[in-house]
Amino acid sequence: MPLYEAVVLALGSIRAQKLKSFFSLIGVLIGVTFLIAVVSIVQGMNVYMTDKFAGALIGVNTFQLRSRPNIVMGNTTEEQWRAWNRNPRITLEDAAYVEEHMQTPARFARVGFDRISVGWRGKLAKDISVNTTDAEFFTIKHWNIEEGRAFSQQEVNFGAQVVVLGHDLAAKLFEGRDPIGQTVTLGALPHRVIGVIAPQGTLFGISLDKFAVTTLGSPVRNLVNRPHVIDDFHIQAQNPDQMRAAMEEVTVLMRSRRGLRPGQPDNFHLESAEAALATWDKISKILFMALPGLVAISLVVGGIVIMNIMLMAVAERTREIGIRKALGAKRRDIMAQFVVESATLSVTGAVFGIGTGILLAFAVRAFTPLPAAVAPWSIAVGVGLGILVGMVAGVYPARQAARMDPVVALGHE
């Protein structure tokens, strides 16, 4: 019997017993739902972590010279924390030394930042991340100026009291009025607003646009850092290869500058997206390793349920099997009929599972800050597993059916 007809036949029997079919499909449905949803969320997280997290927080092909890590994922020992706290701070002189001796072409920006209040006409936005930096920082961060302009390196060197605001901060303080040319206070120090940066959206539900950027020479630095000290020294290379070369170079330069002997650990930290992503990588690998086990359990349960349903179907349809055999069905015809029916049943479960899995992924995207991207391969795997489970579960019942004695089967009531 052609496959297409066997499938049509099978869909007919599934339709004839909707409720029973539904219950028998639940195992496969749950297994495949799980597969699709988890893969979608992990894939979504992957995209998110590489594109947004790494891009927004650190910058493309960029790393930071710091005294200790900024982003710490996973567990860190008390001892490690103490070691980091003992590290000397990065100074303007360190930055100048590195910039002067680096061979790899790169952009540099010195950054000192702290959370301070920004005010305008009595309105106060508390706990705003205020960055004091070089003009190159705008380029490294890939910020688009929405309104006004960024400041120049000359203004940095002068210590001009000018500020560029993040979109949300500007919106909060000025409530739709034009902020350009207005004077805001950073701490208590007046700064003239010269630009607003285009919105960058959110990361894990937190706005990325509540910040202010002013010149490294601004007197605000007295509120932010001790003299000569900076928090980050941003270095942006032109491509990933050069970035790795630059990181090695900075390590060598800093070690020699600080007189570290071979074997002594670095007393500074180079932070890159790669390092931050490595931890995420570990998490996603664990999820992907656990996934097959979880999916397999549901599918085995689903397979057993389907096998039971098929055994019942074979028993109920003994007479039909007798009729088919009397009319000339060979063993393999009967076998194929029930295996295809079982596979069709299972694939129907898988298809519904794919549907609910995708819905679940969309729900996660809609109601949580986590993204979700449905992976086409997971759909293919879902359908494939559905077919496989159904066929394996169907073999034993189908063999029972195929081996029936037509005389006995026809006499069955």
Add this chain to the structure above:
Amino acid sequence: MTDALIRLEGITREYQMGAERVLALRGIDLEIGRNEYVAIMGPSGSGKSTMMNMLGCLDTPTAGNYWLNGHEVSRMTDDALARVRNREIGFVFQTFNLLPRASALANVELPLVYAGVSSKERRRRASAALTRVGLGDRMHHKPNELSGGQRQRVAIARALVNEPSILLADEPTGNLDSATSEEIMRVFGALHAQGQTVVIVTHEADIARHAHRVVVLRDGRVDTDQRTPPTVATAAA
């Protein structure tokens, strides 16, 4: 070997019923020629049903030989027998044995499905067969939407669709009222008149009367084998 359509030689069928051995058929010798109209009769326990299963290649003998249309079928494998049933035998059962969820047309197409006929050709031949039994306007009805007589006509159409050597009917009127029974027997008569070999297994003398030859079984043996003048059957019809 003669050119008989059916040739049974010393057919014996033994069953194991618990500790007991039951001999259902005890050495049957029988020949049925082409275009014969034979009724196989006998009281219950005579081996009638076993005989029907044997003739229909649903069962194989413990001993003896069975040639059907020149093929020795008594030692065939299951699948080979399935093929013989598909090509050579058209079954008509007492309980119709139609698939309840399938339309009349789909039921009639079934033997063609297993013969590997293309779906277009199947449709054509199945509708032709249904038309032949007077159900051309009921093709898409399900069995439960048809009367008993109509169901049995669907079963006859199904039996004929593959142009079998024998039409083998097992108590074909057992579930029908007498008027409908007569109607079905007229269909058999007409088919025989067109050259079809018909074998009917029955315990009803009224039904057997339509046949041209009556074989009576008793205790697993052929008791009597009588040819009746065709006029009797024709008169009854």
